[in-house]
Amino acid sequence: DQQVKQNSPSLSVQEGRISILNCDYTNSMFDYFLWYKKYPAEGPTFLISISSIKDKNEDGRFTVFLNKSAKHLSLHIVPSQPGDSAVYFCAANTGNQFYFGTGTSLTVIP
Amino acid sequence: DGGITQSPKYLFRKEGQNVTLSCEQNLNHDAMYWYRQDPGQGLRLIYYSQIVNDFQKGDIAEGYSVSREKKESFPLTVTSAQKNPTAFYLCASSMAGLRGNQPQHFGDGTRLSIL
Numbered sequence: 001d002q003q004v005k006q007n008s009p010s011l012s013v014q015e016g017r018i019s020i021l022n023c024d025y026t027n028s029m030f031d032y033f034l035w036y037k038k039y040p041a042e043g044p045t046f047l048i049s050i051s052s053i054k055d056k057n058e059d060g061r062f063t064v065f066l067n068k069s070a071k072h073l074s075l076h077i078v079p080s081q082p083g084d085s086a087v088y089f090c091a092a093n094t095g096n097q098f099y100f101g102t103g104t105s106l107t108v109i110p
Numbered sequence: 111d112g113g114i115t116q117s118p119k120y121l122f123r124k125e126g127q128n129v130t131l132s133c134e135q136n137l138n139h140d141a142m143y144w145y146r147q148d149p150g151q152g153l154r155l156i157y158y159s160q161i162v163n164d165f166q167k168g169d170i171a172e173g174y175s176v177s178r179e180k181k182e183s184f185p186l187t188v189t190s191a192q193k194n195p196t197a198f199y200l201c202a203s204s205m206a207g208l209r210g211n212q213p214q215h216f217g218d219g220t221r222l223s224i225l
Contacts, residue, residue, distance in 0.1 A: 004152065032211045043114070043200055043216030044153075051211060089152065097168070098214065100145075100152035 003027045004092050006101035014109050019077040021104050023090035026071065030092035030099075035064060035075045038087045038103070047088075048075070080108045113137065116201050116217035122225050123188065123195060131186045131220045133201035140205065142184035143214065146170060147198045156199075159184055188222060196224050 005024045013019045021035075031052040036044035050057040050064045050073075057064050063076045073090055087103045114135045123129045135142065141160045145153040155168030159178040173192025178184055184203075188195045198221050202214040 002152070009150075034213055036216075041119075041218070043116075043202075043218045046213040046215065049211070049213055091153075093211075097155060097158075098143075100154075102150060102152045 002102075003030075004090060004099045004101040006090060006104050008104050009102070010105045010107070012107045012109060013080050015082055016079045019075075019080045019084065019106055019108070021075040021077075021088050021090075021106065023073040023075075023101050024071060025073065025092050025099075027092070027094065027099075028068075028071070029094045032093040033064070033066060033073050034091045034093070034098075035062075036089045036091065037084075038089060044089055077106075080106075082108045082110050084108050114201060114203055114215055114217035116199075116220050118220060119218070121220055121222045123222060124225050126190045128187055128189050129222065131188070131199055131201075131222070133184045133186065133217060134182055135184075135201075135203045135215075135217075136182060137203055137205075137215060138181070139203035139215070140181070141203060142178070143202045143204075144168075144174070144176065144184070144186045145200045145202065147200060147219075153200060156186065195222055197222060 034049040035047040037047050038044040048062050065074045085108050087105045089103045090101045091098050117132045143158040144156040157176040159165035175187045200219045201217045204214045205212045
């Protein structure tokens with residue numbers, strides 16, 4: 001049973017525009033959420049995280065929003081750059097395990 | 111440079127053969143993990159270890175074994191009991207175990223294929 005879901009396998013945006021990647025989860029006990037970026041043939045790289053006590057966390061061009069009532073997480077990238085083209089995984093944590101979504105492949109078109 | 115090193119990058123296994131995937135970290139992290147990634151799926155946890163000489167099963171531990179004799183090393187053995195071993199294997203580590211809001215850091219993975 002997939003506790004963390006990324007329903008969009010792929011997303012294409014124009015350079016300079018906003019990229020919005022979405023993630024839904026089912027377990028209300030999750031208390032820490034993360035986004036990872038992954039290039040082909042490499043391991044995921046940590047991008048940004050948010051604790052369940054917050055609803056927004058910002059780091060440069062990247063902002064993560066958490067809507068606990070909707071059990072929804074989103075990552076905003078503004079402005080999008082061609083180097084942002086990668087697969088993005090969301091993850092959630094409670095107790096002893098992290099749970100990962102299936103990933104969204106972002107393509108930023110120059 | 112600090113990081114996590116997985117080797118080899120590509121590995122081939124014959125039917126009925128055990129193979130061991132290496133994972134070494136020099137980040138002084140306490141916790142280490144092994145994940146498996148299949149096409150179209152997220153990362154699934156195989157085993158994790160929070161301290162030396164201790165490890166716990168994840169969601170898909172059957173057919174795998176691990177050891178944690180040193181803080182820096184967490185090798186994964188894919189045994190002949192694992193009937194579908196072809197996958198991309200990722201090793202990760204983190205500072206304060208699986209709690210404490212610490213992100214995981216990943217190696218670059220090992221792709222295992224069956225001959």
